[in-house]
Amino acid sequence: MTSINSTSNINLNSLAIDLELSLLSPAYAIIIRINLLILLIILILIFELIRQYLKTRIIIHGNLMLILLFYKDPKELLTPLWLVCFLLGPFYIQILCYPSLHFCIMLERLRATLFLEKYENEGKKLAVFMNILCWVISIGYSIYIILMAFADPTMAIQGAIFLSTKSTANLTIYISILTTLMVILTALSDWKITKLNKKIKQRSRKIFFGYNLSKNFQLNENILVMRLILPMDIAYATIYLIYNALVVLIRIYKDKISPTNYVFYYSTLDTLLYLYTTVTIIVYIKLIKFIRNNQNITIERMTKSEEQTNMHFKELQKIWG
Template sequence: MPILIVNTNVSKSSISNDTALTLSKIIASSLGKPESYVNVVINADAVLSFGGSTEGCAFVELQSIGFPSNRSKVVKAVTDAISQHLKIPGDRFYVRLVDLSGKDLADRRLFWFCTILLHFIAYFVLDMPLDQLVPTDNCTVAMLYATSIWISIIQIVDILLSAAAIVLFVLNVFSYKKLKNVFHFNFKINMISAAFLAFLLNSTLLAAHLRNQLVYRTFQNPCDLMMVTWVVLIVRVPGFIYVVGATLVHFCCFVERALATCYVRHYEMTGTWLGWLATFFTWSTTLFVNYWLYYTEDFFALKTYAGSTSQFSGPKLLIVHYVILFVDLAVLFGDLNLFLINKKQKNLRIHDYAYSLSKNYQLNENAAALQWLLPLSFVHSACFLVYALSHVLVRQFGENLDPVTFMIALEGSYIMIPIHSCCLLSAMLYREIKKPKKFTQIKDSEGAIYFLNLEKQWGKNMVQIEGKSVRNPSQLYLTT
């Protein structure tokens, strides 16, 4: 919550409410924060002197939890605003920036060590309440979040959805054996990655919101609601790991099925290296993206609410959301094309001399896999489209909302993530139960067709060896 404090000897009669509102807009714009977070205090008619003179002067202090990397722009914006709206020359006042997150300390490592030591002593030795460690206004904001009925409702809904998703994950684990001899390993390992991502998301989300609800109902001091940033990130970052990882799994499944469709005769014998490569790509890229998003965070700052987004990660999150949305829609279009191509390949099969059991087995596996994958693709794209659009709209148009209303809207958009995981795991469970039996029947019938075609082929290629008919193919090869 940025606070602009202006102490000046300018007459109070020359300062209006519009001046404070204008300064508030300028501060919000320069810091990249919602105006609803900004507090402006103007102490007029103060007894001040500057440079040995009592002419119009001021002392300006801007407090904020973190500042943009280019602080000179913030100082210039504040200086221009004070000069223009309070009519004080730029050389008659001093601007001081105070970073409440502690980024102004010269030795960062020493600060981290001291902070950890302070928290340890406060929590476990002295049993000191957090109101002695953080500004009182931050504690008040934290209490507003804790007493909001809508935030509690959203968190309870998240708890129920997360619990349901964990149950679905367990059912998927027990049903996985039915897929053992149905799909290629490369396809199955992608599905395992998706299921594990869903489990990671919902287990941490369940733990986070259960903790929040417990604290909201038992806290004695508003400052007990504050959380250290690194603790918040541990329980909330898995949510965005899931968002990025699920999209990458979606992409890897498309690539794997595209290769199986293009190299239908030989894909079955390619081995498992492609699946392991896809898994490495999914997890390494996901972790790198999340590192890029959050490495600039002040890990020991205290948060008023257990949310992973801050002024440092917010703009980057928007960029990643746009990229992921584009990838999901492109892959969905690709899945539809693969389904049509595979259907065309099956319709063009020739059950004669060119018949190949390996090829037809792969065609049937492609058809079964795409029928298994397409519903998941539609579920993923539809749920993520709703999530991404609602998330972007809240961030783009919610800057004028008060902090509590803004957080309610933001958490409301996050509900789509556990909904997405429940839908994904439900679709996977349904396909695991329904598809293998049908595919096994197709595989058995293909074997019968194969041997029938072999018999026809041998019958049409009868040869005479020393006046005797030969039907044994090994004898045919020996005569050549």
């Protein structure tokens, strides 16, 4: 028993010192600062997105939080397993839920294209069901990863820095491959849906009789929505393909690199997703501003038209006494 405890302490000390050297290295410091800066920009953009949507100004406090490494012993840098679950659990939800929601949005756009005349009267049951299903499966996947981490006797309770274990290594690789195929299929399907909507639009222009206002409105909405969705999904599929290919490569060689280098490489790859999220929020903010400007222009034109109509009727009343 004494030899086992001493071996455990030696491994823990080695991991703590390795983690300390990694955190103090210039490369890791640069990556962490870049990620913190991008996440701060994302947070600010989310507030701006909400402000644009609600048309009300959100007052943001001027104080900034400063994150420092303050410790007396390298062991203090190690994280309890329960805290790692709290910090990394949402990541496993996001890694499966986000691509799944993209796929479900594509299915909804496909339904809107195939059922143009009926889609306006269709309920939201299918969309709600797909949304709930994505969240339930993703949360279940995250819970499974956490439970397997606690069940693995090799996981150091006071020295965990990630949740993946030998028993879940293959599963995480399969999930990465599955989600990569999912986002590629989503992008290709969006491209086909866009072409299909354009063909329907061209076909409808040749038909002079049987004009359907509801069908035409839904068709124009589909074309407008796909102009936004298609470029974003192509960009997401490209970035996600690069990200997951490198993630799978890191996981395959996980046993040949140190735990701290494993975390460092993962943090570096996460920068790609953070950058995509930043660009996505900026695009949504631009879209909201574009829609609002068009609405203001339409309201101004309607107001001028109404004023001209009132003036015209007043002149007619003067003429006819």
